[in-house]
Amino acid sequence: MSERTMRRVAILGGNRIPFCRVGTNYASASNQDMATAALQGLVERCQLKGEKLGDVSLGAVLKHSKDWNLARESVLGTDLHPDTPGFDVTRACGTSLEAANLIGLKIAAGQVEAGIAAGTDTASDVPVTVNEEYRRILMEMRFARSAGQRIKALLKLRPRHFKPAFPGVGEPRTGKGMGEHCEMMAKEFGLTQKEQDELAYESHQKAAKAWQDGFYDDLVTPFRGAERDNNVRPDSSLEKMATLKPAFDRKSGKGTITAANATPLTDGAAAVLLGSEEWAKSRGMEPMAYLADVEVAAVDFVQGEGLLMAPAFAVPRLLARNNLTLQDFDYYEIHEAFAAQAICTLKAWESAEFCKEKFGLDKPLGSIDRNKLNVKGGSVALGHPFAATGARVLATAGKLLKEKGSGRVLLSVCTAGGMGVTAIVER
Structure with a gap:
């Protein structure tokens, strides 16, 4: 950056779909469905129809293997110009803030004028896979060179192999959630x-x-029958909360984390438009703030x-x-x-x-x-x-x-x- 000065990164708009508890409004929605809805809502809110942006970065934590190109596919489902590129990024729960960092750095360096950072996740449409032994047998069958080899692999199957494997968010190195x-x-x-x-x-x-x-009226786009976040409990009380049992340390009876003071499993997507001050000014946009x-x-x-x-x-x-x-x-x-x-x-x-x-x-x-x-x-x-x-x-x-x-x-x-x-x- 010898002859360039770093530019300020303006936050120009934000949009998300309502966040919904697992198995409710978005039970049949995919990560791509939700990401596309959040992006399209932002496109409409910020009048970006036909706009070719510098880049779009988004990701998901729980995703199917078919979602290997999630950002680009979600972009193609919106009214953004189809020449707008997109790339996936994942940093667990910090994914979309990291995406904003990456898009922001591109703007600050003068590589792009504007871009979108987003994130999507579903706990309702998680990938359910076969267990590891079954997978190896299936791969052996796929690459078999003869019918005999395929039959030989097939004969290795046992009832235990048909038990599905569900994804989790536990830590592989500790075995704890x-x-x-x-x-x-x-x-x-x-x-x-x-x-x-x-x-x-x-x-x-x-x-x-x-x-x-x-406050959220101009930050949230309704989606699949959801108008608002459906986990908000205005009628909750400290008395009710105090009656809940520990969620993670039941054996000792000394656990203090309960379903009431922890986040629920949730489906949803959110997006933020970032841009240079010059780009914003040329489109009559007032920056909300700066990253x-x-x-x-x-x-x-x-x-x-x-x-x-x-x-x-x-x-x-x-x-x-x-x-x-x-x-x-x-x-x-x-x-x-x-x-x-x-x-x-x-x-x-x-x-x-x-x-x-x-x-x-x-x-x-x-x-x-x-x-x-x-x-x-x-x-x-x-x-x-x-x-x-x-x-x-x-x-x-x-x-x-x-x-x-x-x-x-x-x-x-x-x-x-x-x-x-x-x-x-x-x-």
Whole structure:
């Protein structure tokens, strides 16, 4: 970049379909169906019909092998110019925020003028496959050179081979699911069910009010009979939440994570339009805000670090690079994979011991104003289609700053594999 200056990356629009609980409105919808709907809604909202964009990046966590070209196929299903390219990307739950980072870097470097970052995920249309032994026998039959060889392979089949294999989101290196890992984090930080329930309750109340106030009206496109996110529970109460049993640590009876303070399995898709200031101006678009910086981190959860704690490690580096403190933000969009995960992250930043040992800091990052946290609801209430959440929080951050007129938002998304993606949005 010897003769070029890095350009600012404008957030120009966002759109998603309502997030719906597994097995409900989108039970028969594919990742491509949902991604195409979210993209087309953005095309219509931002008047992009016939527009040739520089690139589109999107991905999914749970996907069929036929979706190897998901981004491009989804683009071809919209009114974007068919010459618009697309590429798949996956970073677990941080997929669409990472996609925004990649599209943003292309814009900043002058490679493209505008692009879309998106994510889609379904827990209802997951790939159900044959088990490994059966697969090997089928491959042996496929490459057999004679009828005799095919019959020989066929005779190896046993009843056990016909048991289907369902996908999971457990960690291959530990054999534990996210909930089990997060329960370990909750114990490490001494969390109670009550404080997790309180954050979850607030998430539902904020989300319900945001919908009631019309905040999401110009960020969401109805799809397959869904007008709103169908997991939001405005009538939930702390008394009801307190009666729920542990979801992941039933044996000891000491588990604190329940179905009420964890995200539900969710289907949905979300997309964000990014562009250069020049491109936006030429089309009469006012930037909502700007994607200022992104930081990614990973932790060694196999050796005992909390699986979902990587954002806590990414943020200090992000703050230092931008000469900011944790308190220099007007809003905080922290993904609630579990209420416990969000609280553990906040407590890590408040802990002098944690910040000294893990980050080498002389003092803790400190506390945030909880009134600025997930002000329009978080993932516990809105739902969490894995790859779509990053685009949801990015669009939310952009609109928050557009309405306020100025300010900063800190974004934080934890992911499987002990990773995290964080970002700064400003206006």
